[in-house]
Amino acid sequence: xxxxxxxxxxxxxxxxxxTDDVFEEIADELDISAKEWALNMKRRIRDGYVxxxxxxxxxxxxxxxxxxxxxxxxxxxxxxxLRGIVCAxxxxxxxxxxxxxxxxxxxxxxxxxxxxxxxxxxxxxxxxEKRFPPSxxxxxxxxxxxxxxxxxxxxxxDCCMDTDCPPHGHTLHSVGSxxxxxxxxxxxxxxFSQLVQSCRDIVAExxxxxxxxxxINELEDIELTSSSY
Amino acid sequence: xxxxxxxxxMFDCILMADEKFRGEGYQEGFEKGxxxxxxxxxxxxxxxxxxxxxEISFYHGFVVxxxxxxxxxxxxxxxxxxxxLESFQYLIQNCNCxxxxxxxxxxxxxxxxxxxxxxCSMLSIQTDFKDYTKTSQAASF
Numbered sequence: 001x002x003x004x005x006x007x008x009x010x011x012x013x014x015x016x017x018x019t020d021d022v023f024e025e026i027a028d029e030l031d032i033s034a035k036e037w038a039l040n041m042k043r044r045i046r047d048g049y050v051x052x053x054x055x056x057x058x059x060x061x062x063x064x065x066x067x068x069x070x071x072x073x074x075x076x077x078x079x080x081x082l083r084g085i086v087c088a089x090x091x092x093x094x095x096x097x098x099x100x101x102x103x104x105x106x107x108x109x110x111x112x113x114x115x116x117x118x119x120x121x122x123x124x125x126x127x128x129e130k131r132f133p134p135s136x137x138x139x140x141x142x143x144x145x146x147x148x149x150x151x152x153x154x155x156x157x158d159c160c161m162d163t164d165c166p167p168h169g170h171t172l173h174s175v176g177s178x179x180x181x182x183x184x185x186x187x188x189x190x191x192f193s194q195l196v197q198s199c200r201d202i203v204a205e206x207x208x209x210x211x212x213x214x215x216i217n218e219l220e221d222i223e224l225t226s227s228s229y
Numbered sequence: 230x231x232x233x234x235x236x237x238x239m240f241d242c243i244l245m246a247d248e249k250f251r252g253e254g255y256q257e258g259f260e261k262g263x264x265x266x267x268x269x270x271x272x273x274x275x276x277x278x279x280x281x282x283x284e285i286s287f288y289h290g291f292v293v294x295x296x297x298x299x300x301x302x303x304x305x306x307x308x309x310x311x312x313x314l315e316s317f318q319y320l321i322q323n324c325n326c327x328x329x330x331x332x333x334x335x336x337x338x339x340x341x342x343x344x345x346x347x348x349c350s351m352l353s354i355q356t357d358f359k360d361y362t363k364t365s366q367a368a369s370f
């Protein structure tokens with residue numbers, strides 16, 4: 001209807017001018033109008049996109065912050081406590097044995113715990129950088145752009161015959177898969193267990209009350225819980 | 230009259246198209262913005278959570294250990310020190326981390342840092358924050 005109106009208006013205008021090139025002028029004007037219309041609509045899409053992006057980000061920031069906060073807090077809970085325990089043992093030793101420095105075993109453990117703590121914080125940051133893999137829509141769009149057909153869901157028995165499917169036993173990992181995270185948390189768990197064991201050894205070495213071992217043993221349970229995040 | 234309604238229909242159509250295109254853009258933008266917001270929020274949240282938890286849990290480990298060591302000591306004059314440690318432990322346990330952006334959390338953290346210095350002084354320990362609470366400055370937000 002809008003285009004019809006434009007046509008009729010252009011027609012009237014052209015005939016009133018008494019020109020012979022009526023259709024050419026109409027075509028030119030229509031072309032200009034259509035371009036202007038398309039440009040305006042693109043602008044509207046862009047304006048909407050900008051407003052939507054701002055609104056979406058504002059809405060999600062706090063949710064993301066709370067989730068990240070809880071996750072980050074859980075991951076450093078056990079190692080923080082261990083550092084507190086080791087520092088307390090060291091400072092107690094200094095009070096008990098006036099003038100004597102920290103025992104070498106305590107100093108060494110304190111350094112190792114601090115280093116481990118730093119590595120956990122650093123890893124949390126890098127994990128958050130890689131956190132979000134592309135959405136299904138993004139992947140689908142990319143495939144369309146590249147003109148790649150999506151993989152067919154065929155039964156495993158037919159899989160080797162179908163060239164579109166990965167061979168049997170091969171799995172497609174998404175970008176930023178959990179396998180890296182799992183292996184690193186496993187490594188952290190091993191290191192942490194060693195640190196806890198060193199702490200137990202120090203308790204035995206310095207003849208500290210056995211009640212302290214209960215608190216030290218608790219740490220491994222905390223670490224196990226936090227690694228499930 | 231018929232022409233007038235046609236005109237109205239046409240302008241409605243234009244307005245509808247205008248809103249439709251804006252709506253489509255908004256929807257797409259909202260999805261991307263939500264994704265971006267979650268990512269940014271999570272990153273900052275994780276950083277703050279890790280630093281804050283490190284500090285609070287450090288205090289917890291420190292208090293629990295000192296309490297354990299003092300209670301097994303022979304000196305009867307240690308009661309005052311143990312009491313100070315117990316009040317510090319109470320503060321730690323009641324530190325509310327549920328709302329990371331609350332002003333109360335910041336107040337609680339300030340109290341904890343102050344109490345830690347007080348306890349260290351009472352125990353005759355040199356308070357070197359570089360060794361003990363190396364993340365305390367970074368954790369204040």
